[in-house]
Amino acid sequence: MNESIIKPENLVYRKTPVLTDNVLHYCPGCGHGTVHRIIAEVIEEMGIQETTVGVAPVGCSVLAYNYFEVDMQEAAHGRAPALATAIKRLKPDFHVFTYQGDGDLAAIGTGETIHACNRGENITMIFINNGIYGMTGGQMAPTTLEGMKTSTSPYGRDLRTMGNPLRITEILAQLPGTYYVTRQAVYTPALVRKCKKAIRQGFENQKKQKGTSFIEVVSNCNSGWKMSPVASNKWLEENMLTLYPLGDIKVPTENK
Amino acid sequence: MAKGTIVIDTEKCKGCAVCTGACPNKVIALSSKVNGKGYNYLEMVNEDCIGCANCAIVCPDGVITVYRAK
Amino acid sequence: MKELRLMKGNEAVAESAIRYGVDGYFGYPITPQSEILEHLMAENPYEKTGMVVLQAESEVASINMVYGGAACGKRVMTTSSSPGISLMQEGLSYIAGAELPCLVVNVVRGGPGLGTIQPSQADYFQTTKGGGHGDYRLITLAPASVQEMYDFVGLGFELAFKYRNPAMILSDGVIGQVMEKVVIDDYKPRWTDEYIKKTFPWATTGKNPNQSHVIVTSLQLDPVKQEQVNLRIQAKYRECEKNDARCELLNCDDAEYVFVAYGSSARICQKAIELGREKGIKIGLVRPITLWPFPTKVLRDMTSKVKGMLSVEMSAGQMVEDVLLATQHKVKVEHFGRFGGMIPTPQEVLEVLETKIIGG
Numbered sequence: 201m202n203e204s205i206i207k208p209e210n211l212v213y214r215k216t217p218v219l220t221d222n223v224l225h226y227c228p229g230c231g232h233g234t235v236h237r238i239i240a241e242v243i244e245e246m247g248i249q250e251t252t253v254g255v256a257p258v259g260c261s262v263l264a265y266n267y268f269e270v271d272m273q274e275a276a277h278g279r280a281p282a283l284a285t286a287i288k289r290l291k292p293d294f295h296v297f298t299y300q301g302d303g304d305l306a307a308i309g310t311g312e313t314i315h316a317c318n319r320g321e322n323i324t325m326i327f328i329n330n331g332i333y334g335m336t337g338g339q340m341a342p343t344t345l346e347g348m349k350t351s352t353s354p355y356g357r358d359l360r361t362m363g364n365p366l367r368i369t370e371i372l373a374q375l376p377g378t379y380y381v382t383r384q385a386v387y388t389p390a391l392v393r394k395c396k397k398a399i400r401q402g403f404e405n406q407k408k409q410k411g412t413s414f415i416e417v418v419s420n421c422n423s424g425w426k427m428s429p430v431a432s433n434k435w436l437e438e439n440m441l442t443l444y445p446l447g448d449i450k451v452p453t454e455n456k
Numbered sequence: 457m458a459k460g461t462i463v464i465d466t467e468k469c470k471g472c473a474v475c476t477g478a479c480p481n482k483v484i485a486l487s488s489k490v491n492g493k494g495y496n497y498l499e500m501v502n503e504d505c506i507g508c509a510n511c512a513i514v515c516p517d518g519v520i521t522v523y524r525a526k
Numbered sequence: 527m528k529e530l531r532l533m534k535g536n537e538a539v540a541e542s543a544i545r546y547g548v549d550g551y552f553g554y555p556i557t558p559q560s561e562i563l564e565h566l567m568a569e570n571p572y573e574k575t576g577m578v579v580l581q582a583e584s585e586v587a588s589i590n591m592v593y594g595g596a597a598c599g600k601r602v603m604t605t606s607s608s609p610g611i612s613l614m615q616e617g618l619s620y621i622a623g624a625e626l627p628c629l630v631v632n633v634v635r636g637g638p639g640l641g642t643i644q645p646s647q648a649d650y651f652q653t654t655k656g657g658g659h660g661d662y663r664l665i666t667l668a669p670a671s672v673q674e675m676y677d678f679v680g681l682g683f684e685l686a687f688k689y690r691n692p693a694m695i696l697s698d699g700v701i702g703q704v705m706e707k708v709v710i711d712d713y714k715p716r717w718t719d720e721y722i723k724k725t726f727p728w729a730t731t732g733k734n735p736n737q738s739h740v741i742v743t744s745l746q747l748d749p750v751k752q753e754q755v756n757l758r759i760q761a762k763y764r765e766c767e768k769n770d771a772r773c774e775l776l777n778c779d780d781a782e783y784v785f786v787a788y789g790s791s792a793r794i795c796q797k798a799i800e801l802g803r804e805k806g807i808k809i810g811l812v813r814p815i816t817l818w819p820f821p822t823k824v825l826r827d828m829t830s831k832v833k834g835m836l837s838v839e840m841s842a843g844q845m846v847e848d849v850l851l852a853t854q855h856k857v858k859v860e861h862f863g864r865f866g867g868m869i870p871t872p873q874e875v876l877e878v879l880e881t882k883i884i885g886g
Contacts, residue, residue, distance in 0.1 A: 213522035229472030233516030271730035274743035283594030315583035429472040
């Protein structure tokens with residue numbers, strides 16, 4: 201290692217101060233940490249640390265409030281969009297985001313999600329989809345793929361008895377209240393850069409008062425999927441992206 | 457002559473190895489040694505770092521700081 | 527300048543909220559309290575005071591919107607009736623656990639289940655004994671007139687912020703629907719964001735430079751810390767019991783018997799007292815204004831002065847348990863109630879006193 205390069209003027213990348221110094225509780229290789237980091241970087245770059253309130257969900261990211269160095273609220277399971285609605289209505293100049301997993305956003309909180317988006321609340325919703333309930337130990341989620349094994353679908357998800365995986369992002373894109381809907385991933389540097397751009401746009405959109413910005417991030421759950429982190433990212437690419445293809449689903453008309 | 461280098465917070469590293477595949481010059485690998493939490497942490501294995509920050513960008517735990525000579 | 531108006535109890539709640547300077551109302555229609563949201567929407571308070579009014583998609587969403595607003599240090603409220611309040615129990619538990627102030631109004635109707643839309647007082651247990659999960663209490667105010675519906679909005683917020691705990695106005699379908707004259711106040715300005723930021727360091731008002739961020743949560747994974755949270759909350763409740771139990775006494779100076787009744791049942795008892803006194807029976811009324819904290823001491827002190835007490839409620843007998851706890855069997859206590867939406871008559875009430883207490 202060339203120590204002489206380590207000088208402040210040569211710094212090109214460091215952990216943003218909008219993340220606290222707490223050690224993330226996530227499993228090694230989990231995409232949550234990456235998404236936390238790029239959200240925090242966007243907040244830093246936009247200079248909105250003092251005017252941002254985030255809402256954490258119930259699920260693996262229940263403790264997200266320990267990592268973002270912005271004011272944070274912890275919601276009941278699925279209710280983050282309701283909290284965010286009130287925060288934004290009562291503090292319209294603030295930047296408000298929710299951070300939710302698939303169980304929180306697309307199962308127990310479906311009602312709050314759809315109605316916040318349908319009202320066109322000027323908030324940014326970050327949706328981490330890893331097709332499983334990670335925190336409770338790997339149970340089937342609304343987004344679990346057909347045939348995918350979880351602790352509550354131990355022989356694979358049987359569509360006849362367990363229902364179909366829910367593509368909630370496609371549903372939300374059809375609502376008049378959503379302004380920007382996109383699906384991203386964070387398992388390669390290029391994807392992280394792209395996802396960060398999408399999150400930046402989501403936060404910038406709040407200033408336009410034109411509706412909800414919704415960013416799905418297809419992510420991994422190596423513990424729940426019972427794979428190594430690197431293998432889980434490969435599995436994600438080969439399996440998750442078929443049903444959950446990456447890309448913008450709804451783009452503001454002026455960006456088309 | 458290396459253009460770049462990284463500083464790794466080895467105590468925070470969880471040894472997931474997501475970064476190793478992102479490095480264009482195969483500069484980083486997991487150590488055979490472990491940190492206080494028992495993870496095989498990341499280390500630099502050669503001098504070919506170009507300071508591209510790819511490793512830091514995919515690191516879920518934000519343990520990598522990147523420098524590049526101007 | 528004070529103004530006199532003829533209003534429904536529900537309208538009085540809405541008008542009071544606007545004039546008191548409430549920041550946000552989040553609610554969902556349900557009989558018999560829909561006039562609250564209707565009145566708020568008709569008055570367009572955003573133009574008058576900047577108050578936000580939002581019709582939510584459900585009671586579940588409403589109470590969680592209240593959580594979000596309360597966590598910002600804003601004065602926020604919701605209202606509903608029994609089945610809707612049942613849906614809010616999860617949110618109330620979280621609000622109490624996160625130690626946030628807010629106001630909830632329950633215009634009670636008959637249950638259980640979908641029940642009836644007629645008045646009832648059968649949500650006493652739900653309100654005063656918990657309702658949601660965990661050790662918490664709701665500061666509970668029981669209005670017996672339209673004027674009190676109006677006044678208790680302000681009182682409710684005052685107590686909610688004093689103890690950083692949800693307060694509930696436990697009304698019923700009679701008080702919500704009846705029209706009476708009400709003295710109303712001038713519009714008070716809402717708290718400014720600067721005032722809130724300065725006064726409530728626990729609120730998410732935006733991170734202060736050189737200070738750590740604010741976290742509002744009801745989660746403590748470490749049981750040692752969670753016990754500390756509980757101990758702090760319980761200490762607050764003991765203070766509240768000591769300082770803020772309220773009740774009204776009527777004709778109690780010479781009373782040999784008392785009715786214990788709140789809300790519209792207290793109004794019925796007032797007439798029953800008149801009828802009884804015409805027959806020479808010396809009856810008084812103890813009307814709890816706060817149901818939690820319950821006016822235990824007043825009732826305990828009364829055990830040496832009266833021969834019997836009749837708890838009159840539009841329920842199968844809920845508050846009577848608190849009366850029994852307060853009086854500790856030192857005096858005869860019985861319950862009389864009509865329920866499922868039925869309202870007792872003064873004659874019925876007096877007859878039960880005569881048979882169960884005086885003659886029993």
